[in-house]
Amino acid sequence: MTKVYILHENDEWTIHLTNRLEELEVPYETWHLDQGVIDLTSVPPEGVFYNRMSASSHTRNHRYAPELAGGVLAWLELHDRTVFNGSHALSLEISKINQYTALEKSGIKTPKTIAAVGRDQIFEAAEKLGESSFITKHNRAGKGLGVRLFHSKEALKEYVDGPEFEEPVDGITLIQQYIQAPKPFITRTEFVGGKFVYAVRVDTSEGFELCPADACRVDDLYCPTGAVEEAPMFEIIESGIDPDQIARYEAFLKENKIDVAGIEFIQDSDGEIYTYDVNTNTNYNAEAEAKADKYGMLELATFLKTALANESK
Known part of the structure; x- marks a missing residue:
């Protein structure tokens, strides 16, 4: 069988x-x-x-x-x-360098990024980037781990030379342009079978660890005291996504033989959209899905069931 x-x-x-x-x-x-x-x-x-x-x-x-x-x-x-x-x-x-080059090849704008191996080269990359505010991230990471925001070269040096510096598992640190959004959120678009399923608004006010899986969430999505209910960290949205942008993402996935993915982007104060992450091991947030009555894993399981039926013919 x-x-x-x-x-x-x-x-x-x-x-x-x-x-x-x-x-x-x-x-x-x-x-x-x-x-x-x-x-x-x-x-x-x-x-x-x-x-x-x-x-x-x-x-x-x-x-x-x-x-x-x-x-x-x-x-x-x-x-x-x-x-x-x-x-x-x-x-x-497993490589954001590969992600960004593939996105740019498909005409999808990414933040300015410089890759560096070696601590001295991290400083050199920051100088070359020429931005007053920038972030560091690991080339192979996931969940936003290793992402830090800096507003000066001095702060970067203190971090890289200090005990809190996280060595990337593949040795490659990325220095990236910081995109200032008008409000603290990013958008994650989910695709199954290369087709758009839904978009999620993700609150970034608590930091950069944005894994939507329930297992990634240490704290409750709402105020822990229960006194005041806050907005959820993950919320499926029904409008505000440009269909042309979705079409570009679907074309990108097809070109790169990616069937299931979450693609994240951020919009700056001028309305410019920057795509900064392609997650091919996508997870879904149960509370956001229950509220919207949309279920990514059900879509995925249905897709695999259909593929298996076609395979058996």
Whole structure:
């Protein structure tokens, strides 16, 4: 019997998808790729393969999971298996340099960014960028980890030379133009099967760790005292998204063989839109979805069910 095979490294995120597959009675098997063996002399099983390897795997002590996933994907693609979010999608997931070059190639504007390896080179990159305010981020990160905002070169030097400096897992630090939004929020657009599902407004007033998964949220989305209800951090919005922008994103996904993704952008005070993240291991926020009655994992499970049915014909 053919199955849906899920390549991943985080059970806590994947269970939301497997619950939906069970609800739809879709046969599946999970491949947890923290450790494993790739037998290149063997033939992969028949079925549909969906890769949801995460750039942030190293934060869960799964340092080499993306490299193992890359090998598994190459093996599957060698045997012409149906793979969603394959090798090219993984290359963008684990490198923001690859993301930004691919976005720019598709005519999608990204913030000015300079990559650096070495602490002295981080200062050199900041000088070259020439911005009074800028952010640092890791080339391979996820969840907004490693993102810091600076308003001076002196503050950057204090951070890089100090004990709080976070060494990127691949050694590459990005120095990036800081986009000042009129209000503290970004927008994340979700796509399944390369098609737009919904957009989420994400409140950034508490910082840059913007992972929408319930497992990423340490605090409650609302005021912890319960005295005053605040706006939710994640809110699905029904309007305000330019359909031409969505069309450009869908074309970008098709060009780069990405089937499932969350794409994040920010708009400055002049109305200019900058796209700064493509997350091919997308997660969804349960409270925001329940309020809007829209469910990303259900859309994804339905997409995989249809793909498996087509595979079996």
